Amino acid sequence: MSDFHHVSVLLEECIEGLNIKPDGIYVDGTLGGAGHSSRIAAKLTTGRHIGIDRDPVALKAAAERLAPYADRVTLVHSNFCEIAKVLDDLNIEGVDGILLDLGVSSPQLDDGERGFSYMVDAPLDMRMNNEDSLSADTVVNTWSYEELKKILYEYGEERYAPKIAAAICSRREQKPIETTLELVDIIRSAMPPAALREKQHPAKRSFQAIRIAVNDELNSVAKVMEDAIPRLNKGGRLAVITFHSLEDRIVKNAMASAAKGCTCPPNFPVCVCGKKPQVKLITRKPIVSGDAELERNPRARSAKLRICEKI
Secondary structure, X not given: OOOOOOOOOOHHHHHHHHOOOOOOEEEEOOOOOOHHHHHHHHOOOXXXXXXXXXXXXXXXXXXXXXXXXXXXXXXXXXOHHHHHHHHHHOOOOOEEEEEEEOOOOHHHHHOHHHOOOOOOOOEOOOOOOOOOOOOHHHHHHHOOHHHHHHHHHHOOOOOOXXXXXXXXXXXXXXXXXXXHHHHHHHHHHOOOHHHHOOOOOOOHHXXXXXXXXXXXXXXXXXXXXXXXHHHEEEEEEEEEEEOOHHHHHHHHHXXXXXHHOOOOOOOOOOOOOOOOOOEEEOOOOOXXXXXXXXXXXXXXXXXXXXXXXEO
């Protein structure tokens, strides 16, 4: 068995929320270690499960874990935001459930060679798909001060973004920044002593921002929310786990918009747009991890699960 092992977040809540039918068609757009997928596949009889991941390492590990259900599972190397194309290529018009776990998997964070972690020295990479051309090295060493400041502030919600961006640009004029711990040192040097004493690691927000930029994560979330809902069969459910406020806002707004339907201004006496609600919200407020899960897996602390159902 591969050593790619990921602790699935909100597992029971996802399985219950998807309301799985044994003869249904389900998609896990972020396959990872297949923790969620193995539970979905186990509930199917004549149904079908499609697992998508952009990380070839994750796909290989998932194939091993899902081997007992090979008769009902199809694995696809792709980005979850390409869900419409994946389904078209498989000649599948509608599905009964879609699951998206938008967190970075534990093996990606912990694998020193991947460059996601600010705790381990590694080359600046952060690509979820190692076949992609854009890496953290390119972002850190070639993007302009304004571009760096923008992503640090918007994607990382880093209040010291201008100072950190300036420090990165200053250091790389001397020589290219090559490793994660070099970058951590630069980030630390740009922050005031009070910020360094905070409980959260000083590089956490900056690393998050660079990772989001490298993998174009927010645009991918917006695209999948636009494309996934139309592919649900009536009664089909979309369950999405987010791990930070930017993703959650996109998911929340997309589900709310699909549930509302009408886009006419509030002062219009009657609807003229003709748009009808596509879904109903199963979760008015996001589902979060309980104490028992948080004790087992502290990384679940920021997870939020939202679910809607096609009408």
